[in-house]
Amino acid sequence: MVGELIPAPFDPKMAGRDSWTRFHELRRLQQEETRPEEPIEPDADVEAQMTRENAFEFEHRFEISQDQTMLSWMSATTVKPDNPEYETNKHLFWADAYVRPANRGHGIAKLWLPSVADLMDRHGCTVLGLQASVEPGHAFLRWLGAEPKLRNVVSRLELSQVDWEMVERWAAEGARRNPATRLEIYDGGVPESMWPEFAPQMTAMFNTMPLEDLDLGTQIFTPELLRDFSERRAMSGEVLYTVLTREPNGSVTGLTDTGWAEYRRTVLHQWFTGVRSDAQGRGLGKWIKAAMLLHVRELHPDLEWVVTDNAQSNGPMLKINRTLGFKEHRVEVDYQISRAALDARIRSL
Numbered sequence: 001m002v003g004e005l006i007p008a009p010f011d012p013k014m015a016g017r018d019s020w021t022r023f024h025e026l027r028r029l030q031q032e033e034t035r036p037e038e039p040i041e042p043d044a045d046v047e048a049q050m051t052r053e054n055a056f057e058f059e060h061r062f063e064i065s066q067d068q069t070m071l072s073w074m075s076a077t078t079v080k081p082d083n084p085e086y087e088t089n090k091h092l093f094w095a096d097a098y099v100r101p102a103n104r105g106h107g108i109a110k111l112w113l114p115s116v117a118d119l120m121d122r123h124g125c126t127v128l129g130l131q132a133s134v135e136p137g138h139a140f141l142r143w144l145g146a147e148p149k150l151r152n153v154v155s156r157l158e159l160s161q162v163d164w165e166m167v168e169r170w171a172a173e174g175a176r177r178n179p180a181t182r183l184e185i186y187d188g189g190v191p192e193s194m195w196p197e198f199a200p201q202m203t204a205m206f207n208t209m210p211l212e213d214l215d216l217g218t219q220i221f222t223p224e225l226l227r228d229f230s231e232r233r234a235m236s237g238e239v240l241y242t243v244l245t246r247e248p249n250g251s252v253t254g255l256t257d258t259g260w261a262e263y264r265r266t267v268l269h270q271w272f273t274g275v276r277s278d279a280q281g282r283g284l285g286k287w288i289k290a291a292m293l294l295h296v297r298e299l300h301p302d303l304e305w306v307v308t309d310n311a312q313s314n315g316p317m318l319k320i321n322r323t324l325g326f327k328e329h330r331v332e333v334d335y336q337i338s339r340a341a342l343d344a345r346i347r348s349l
Contacts, residue, residue, distance in 0.1 A: 005071070005108065007115050010061040012050040020047060022070040023063070030073075030098045034133050037156075037305075037329075039264040045236040052235065055228065056083040060119055064108060072099045074112045078123050084225070088217025093125035099136075109140050113346050117339070126339045127215055133332040145345055146335035150214040151312040155326035156305050159297065162325055167290045174287020181253065182246045183287065185295055189230060189240030189257070195223035201252045205274040210311045214334055237261045241299075243292045245284050253279035256288045260300060268296055270308040273317060285320050293324075 010019065024043050031040055050061075057077045064072040076095040079086045095116055099108050120128060130146060132138045133154075175183065190198050199221040206219050233240060238259045245254040256273040270292070275284045296303060308326065310317045 005064050005066060005111060007062045007064050007074070007111055010063045010073075012047065012061065018068060019063075022065060022068060023073070026070040026073055026098065026100060029100060033101065038267065038307075041236055041261075042263055045263075048235045049232055052232070054080075056080055056225065058123065062112070062115060064111060070100070071103045072097065072108050072112070074098075074115070076116065076119055078125055084220040084222055085217060090124065091126045092129060092215065092217070093120045093123065093127065094129045096131065101136075104136060110349060113144075113342065113349075117342055117346060120339050120342075127336055128339065128342055129215075129334060129336045131332055131334050133330055138333065141335045144337060145341055146337040147213075148333050149336050150212045150334040152309045152332045152334070153312050153318065153328055154307065154309045154330045154332060155318075155321055156307050156329045157321075157324060157326045158305060159293075159303055162293070167293055167324070170283070170286040170290035171294060174283050174290065177283050178245070178287070180248050181282075181284075183291055184244050184246055185291065186242040186244075187239070187299075190226075190242050190244075192223075192227070195226050197250075198252065199223055199226060202255065202272075205252075205255060205276055206272060208274065208277055209272075210313045212311060212313050215336055233259060237263065241292065241296060243288045243295065245279075245288060247279075252276075254284035254288045256292050258292060258296065258306075260296065260303075265300065265302050266304040268300070268303055268306045270306055273308070280316075285317065289320060289324065 010023070015023075020043070024046070027046070028040060031038065056079065058080055060076045062074045063070050074095060074097040076093060078093045079089045081090075083089075093116070095112075097109060097112050116128065120126070128146070129149075130141055132141055202221045203219065206221065230240070238261045240257060240259055242255070242257045244252050244256075246252055254275045256270065258268050258270045260268050273285065273289065275288075293306070296306075306326075307329075308321065309332070310321065312318075312331070
């Protein structure tokens with residue numbers, strides 16, 4: 001059976017309704033296995049995002065289907081030359097694949113390897129990155145010879161169990177310990193007028209995140225990238241909330257941002273949280289986390305959960321999260337393999 005299966009490109013701009021129907025059916029299966037607690041994003045929003053031109057990354061999508069049933073899906077990206085991160089990230093190629101559970105054990109995932117190798121050569125990439133969060137994915141990547149490089153702990157906070165007196169105390173203590181520091185809260189994300197001065201400061205903080213052994217170049221934020229991010233989030237109805245601390249000289253020393261959407265109205269995603277290295281030890285991390293929780297609780301009384309993730313090696317942030325009541329939910333592992341090692345595995349087949 002596997003010998004009859006051929007990977008085929010999936011072009012969102014050209015896809016007919018039958019193609020989208022089988023894609024969404026497999027997308028639901030994947031989420032039920034990997035993130036069953038999360039509401040599914042509406043089909044129309046996903047299609048709008050996938051058909052939108054990406055100015056900063058090359059995007060490739062493929063399917064393996066039989067009798068109008070999608071058995072497997074693979075997507076891949078790498079930076080475009082106009083991306084400000086190009087010089088330090090152009091060697092990296094990121095791929096994600098999923099095989100329908102009922103069709104595993106027949107070598108379908110291996111069919112993707114020549115396609116991935118061809119795309120890497122086309123873009124001049126020398127390192128392949130992949131991620132796994134469930135055992136079938138880990139098992140395949142171990143077989144492939146990919147090495148685990150970064151362990152991300154995904155944690156969830158049940159708001160009904162939060163010690164709100166402690167949270168209010170953290171907020172008050174942060175203000176008291178830092179009388180010259182201003183706390184700022186932005187509904188809808190940081191205003192566009194602030195992006196020119198905000199982007200380089202976020203770049204500096206973002207690049208202090210622990211990456212363990214992951215090969216990753218400099219992450220750079222620009223007003224153009226921030227606009228692209230905001231527009232993509234808006235396509236799924238995502239509302240951004242940002243809390244930051246600003247010093248008298250105007251510099252940003254702490255930052256946390258979150259996203260809420262109507263389709264998952266009980267779940268808030270907390271993305272980046274960071275404190276500038278020279279401002280650590282002043283309670284800023286507790287202050288911004290507490291301020292964010294108090295703020296979104298007032299705005300969204302239906303909220304039940306906050307979801308975030310941190311590198312397993314990020315002890316200080318994990319300690320704050322655990323004290324708040326975040327509990328480990330799953331671990332996502334980023335793997336990498338060189339193009340040469342990938343070629344050796346393909347030849348062994």
